[in-house]
Amino acid sequence: MISTELLDRCQGQCELCQAKTETLETYIVPPKTGENVDEQVGLCPDCLTYINDETSLHTEHWRCLTEAIWSPHPAVQVVSYRILKSLESHAWAQDPLSMVYFDEATQEWAESLEDAVRHVDSNGNLLTQGDNVILIKDLDVKGANFTAKQGTLVKKINLDMSNPQYIEGKINDQYIVILTQYVKKA
């Protein structure tokens, strides 16, 4: 559901890529909870999909952010800043980052997730606490004398917040540590 307030602000266009669409969706800018329209961005289905997908295949699409980062709305500024930051290896992404000026609160919001530990699967998709994953290769489980087979479904994983490469899950009734590079999101 998208609020009328946000719809009014969007004027039928995605706030990042300006695509005209009838199916705008609400993106809540973390770590905010989105109770207020100032914490939300109205996105087209493409932008929403790409934001949740960590692969860098959408680089060209995000050139739209060199415009979007100048939005008068802090929520749009923050989202644009974060994505451009992740593309900093491209010269076109560096320019707006070096020119833009945010007020203090917006800057803090934009940078608030930079220290967060992020877990991604073998395809680069973000993993979250409680996700189900599938093993993409046979894994010898040390100290447990069995091999966890490729294709095994591991339900409700735990993330190891001290290490972005480790998750934990139950296989054969035992909790084991699994490297994120050997799983894909189910």
Ligand SMILES: [Zn+2]
């Ligand atoms: Zn869009």
